[in-house]
Amino acid sequence: MTYAEVIGDPIAHSTSPLIHGFWLERLGIDADYRATHVAPDGLAAHIAARRADPDWRGCNVTVPHKVAVLDHVPDPGGVRGSIGASNTVFRGEDGGLVATNTDAAGFLAPLADLDLAGQPVAVVGAGGAARAVLFALEKAGVGRVTLLNRTPLKAAGLLATFGLKGDAVPLDAPLPPAALVVNASSLGMAGQPPLDLDLGALPEDAVVYDIVYAPLETPLLAAARARGLETVDGLEMLIGQAALAFELFFGAAPPRDADEELRERLLSC
Numbered sequence: 001m002t003y004a005e006v007i008g009d010p011i012a013h014s015t016s017p018l019i020h021g022f023w024l025e026r027l028g029i030d031a032d033y034r035a036t037h038v039a040p041d042g043l044a045a046h047i048a049a050r051r052a053d054p055d056w057r058g059c060n061v062t063v064p065h066k067v068a069v070l071d072h073v074p075d076p077g078g079v080r081g082s083i084g085a086s087n088t089v090f091r092g093e094d095g096g097l098v099a100t101n102t103d104a105a106g107f108l109a110p111l112a113d114l115d116l117a118g119q120p121v122a123v124v125g126a127g128g129a130a131r132a133v134l135f136a137l138e139k140a141g142v143g144r145v146t147l148l149n150r151t152p153l154k155a156a157g158l159l160a161t162f163g164l165k166g167d168a169v170p171l172d173a174p175l176p177p178a179a180l181v182v183n184a185s186s187l188g189m190a191g192q193p194p195l196d197l198d199l200g201a202l203p204e205d206a207v208v209y210d211i212v213y214a215p216l217e218t219p220l221l222a223a224a225r226a227r228g229l230e231t232v233d234g235l236e237m238l239i240g241q242a243a244l245a246f247e248l249f250f251g252a253a254p255p256r257d258a259d260e261e262l263r264e265r266l267l268s269c
């Protein structure tokens with residue numbers, strides 16, 4: 001039976017088997033999607049073994065392999081030099097392995113109706129997820145970016161990396177009247193302090209997007225809703241990046257009309 005998987009260390013917490021399994025079942029595709037524990041010193045051997053297995057359609061890649069996997073799999077799209085990490089390995093048309101990253105497109109998908117060209121945006125965070133977000137925002141042609149981070153120096157480096165105009169500022173800097181505010185930091189995640197932003201300067205049609213999905217209702221989203229602003233939660237990106245990977249693995253578009261049921265399953269797991 002053909003199969004795909006998610007690899008990481010640890011891996012038991014991954015929601016990918018639930019998401020891909022749900023879509024496989026819905027589409028009646030006779031294939032499997034599993035979670036496989038791969039320790040850092042086993043990555044090279046794992047990729048070599050899977051490369052030789054014709055039933056293997058590819059894998060999602062999570063911590064701590066997202067950068068290291070690029071030492072073993074080519075990335076013709078240049079993700080190493082841009083986002084700097086890969087979350088998906090699939091078989092190209094010639095059967096060879098290709099590393100890519102679906103986080104950026106997965107992040108942008110729920111914003112498809114928003115014209116971000118030239119618009120001021122604010123982003124919190126300068127870690128791995130922020131790299132995918134900034135890459136996506138640069139592709140969307142945004143205007144000035146206010147990048148807030150605990151370590152502003154790191155944020156300044158990221159603005160330069162992605163050729164974005166804007167300011168790298170500390171977390172307590174005031175927000176500009178941005179069209180979009182994104183939390184791409186760990187703040188608000190279970191076990192982390194909340195992200196406390198003053199949303200007062202945002203216009204009425206601003207969108208607040210928190211990519212944290214555990215918990216789903218973060219203090220930031222609650223504050224945005226209390227102000228009547230449109231919000232996007234972290235499951236949108238999680239499902240969006242998985243959808244793109246699913247298509248690369250199994251050659252079929254997932255049934256996105258079943259997203260509500262999928263979200264319920266994710267929330268109850």
Ligand code: NAP
Nearest residue numbers: 125126127128129130150151185186189211212234237238
């Ligand atoms: P990361 O690489 O470790 O980066 C963490 C970021 O949060 C950095 O900017 C860090 O600031 C900041 N931070 C961490 N703890 C902090 C604290 N106590 N006070 C202030 N700032 C703090 O993590 P990541 O991979 O980017 O992930 C960030 C979040 O995105 C996580 O909640 C993750 O679950 C979520 N995420 C969601 C999706 C999705 O599909 N929805 C995908 C990927 C990630 P410094 O730079 O100063 O260290």
